[in-house]
Amino acid sequence: MEQLKIGIVGAGGIATGRHIPTFQQFQEVSVSHIYDIDAEKAKIVATEFGIEYVCDTYEEMLESVDAVIITTPNKFHAPYTIQALNRDVHVMCEKPMALSSEECDAMIGAEERSEGVLHIAYHYRFMKEAIAAKQIIDQGVIGEPLVINVKAMRRRKVPGWGVFTNKEIQGGGSLIDYGCHLLDLAMWLAGDVKPIEVNGTTYNRLSKDNHDIVNEWGNFDASTFEVDDHVTAYVKFDNQASMLFETSWAANIEHDEEFISIAGTKGGINVFDMKYNTASEGLMTTTTIDYVQEKNTFEYLQASNFIRTILHDSVLKVKSVEARNVSKIIEAIYLSSAQNKAIKIQNS
Structure with missing residues (x-):
């Protein structure tokens, strides 16, 4: 069987640390091409990973590959994705899907x-905790999900490299870079929920006002810090469910925390603690969930799903319309904070 030719778009850390080594594990594919606006950087990565072709332009790559993995800054997700799809080239695009719902x-x-x-690379869906929680929820154990609590919190970990603090290129900070992962996961676990109203507040004082900041992830210029470093939001969904959400790059907390709890009509579940609570026959019980017996990493499972969808007509685990709903919430949080009011979301 002829191998699926994959091109890597962007030669940064997410490409070298995740996508290239993961896709190179599959015999069905060949990571054959790479393109980056920094040609020297692309050549270095190509040499390190044995990638045969370094492309001078993105258009050159699209003429030669079957699929692309887009790992560029957020501003380029939409144009690069559209250009590839217009050439019938398959796309895995890093999160977030785009900078606006219109681009989505x-x-x-x-x-x-x-x-x-x-495929939009919301890889938290492929974690073993997420897989196990989804099975419990889909079996009806907690009933209809009603109240969702989400935290994606880091203690003093503003990414001090690259363009992470550049609003024009990235579109935002902690919310669009990190919090989006747990937003997506929580909505996927809760089922086919669509956001209808968002009330949000964004902050950047933890980083912008602290020129002597202690930061674990490199140095950055506080005087030019343009993006959010802490965000809170309340989201209403079309089925009367609601979500309390908080995310931060730079919180003054004891330790990093990732948390999702979903309270339903029959019970509740704490995703990362792997426990669910029920009440029946006069008893309240808490049950520890057995981990899914899965030896492969979430990176491997995500790549496998993408490859199987292309070669064997499997179903993508992350659908673009679902990723668009995440972007709608992100967009509404930023707008709500700017206008100091709740924002209604239209769903087609």
Whole structure:
């Protein structure tokens, strides 16, 4: 069988630390091409990982590959994705899907017209805790999900490298970079929920006002810090469920915390603690969930799902319309904070 030719778009840490070594584990594919606007950087990565072709332009890559993995800064997700899909090239695009819901709409439109598939890399769905929790919820153990609590919190870990604090290129900070992962996971676990109203507040004083800041992830210039470092939000969904959400790069807390709890009509579940609570026959019980017996990493499972969808008509675990809902919430949180009011979300 001829191998699936994959091109890597962007030669940064997410490409070298995750996608290239993961996809190189599969015999069905060849990570054959790489492109970066910094040609020397692309050449270094190509040499390190044995990638045969370093492309001078993105267009050159699209002429030669079957699929691309887009690992660029957020601003380029939409145009690069649309360009690939217009050439019937399959796309795995790093999160977030795009900078706006309008860009997401354009990406979905290109996907609908294309023979290529579009996967947005919300990899938390492939974690063993998420897989186990999804099974419990889909079995109806907690009933209908009603109240969702989400925290994606880091203690003094502002990414001090690259363009993470550049609003024009990234679109935001802790919310669009980190919090989006747990937003996506919580909504996926809760089922087919669509956001209808968002009230949010964004902050950046933890980083911008602290020129002597202690930061574990490198140095950054506080005077030019443009993005959010802490965000809170309340989200209403179309099925009367609601979500309390908080995320931060730089919180003054004891330790990092990732937390999702979902309270339903019959019980509740704490995703990362792997426990669920029920009340029946006069008894309240707390049950520890057995881990899914899965030896592969979430990175491997995500890549496998993408490859199987292309080669064997499997179903993508992350659908573009779901990723668009995450982007709608992100967009509404930023707008709500700027206008100091709740924002209604339209769903087609």
